[in-house]
Amino acid sequence: MTPEMLQIVFMLVILGGMFFFMYRSQKKQQKKETEMRNSIEIGDEVTTIGGIVGRVVALKEDTFVLETGSDRVKIRFRRTAIGSVNKLDMDAGSENK
Template structure:
């Protein structure tokens, strides 16, 4: 009696294993290209935007405060903005910038 007929295994079971491995690899690849990669690109663009802020730019913080940049302190990573009609000055951290609303002539 043949051992393969007793156990019910054939040569096709090795092919099924590779199919499953390739399926898992495709799922992991899809997670990378649709989830991780776009998120890292977005994070890199936000960091570039925050590092390119200039005095005079109109910004919106992640908390919704709108103001104009009047000072940048490089050593402490702090930005001073002026907001409202009373021209109140606020110190914020660079990471708190949500968007820069000023359009520069050299922007791409």
């Protein structure tokens, strides 16, 4: 092989490795987000990707109902709109007793 051919092969190997690692990390992140969205339960505090914060009051297969603020406004969202979840901790109150 000529030196030019070796350089081309080396560049292709490097580009292939970079693509593989980027694809792998993207799949990991996507799997983590899917698990988070599927783990929500009634009573969990949720922040949507639009910045709305509230408590989950109802769940369906691909949607959930969020109750916001003291005026108890209820809004239905798709599960894909979840930005983050703060799990309801039922044990926190009983530890101080």
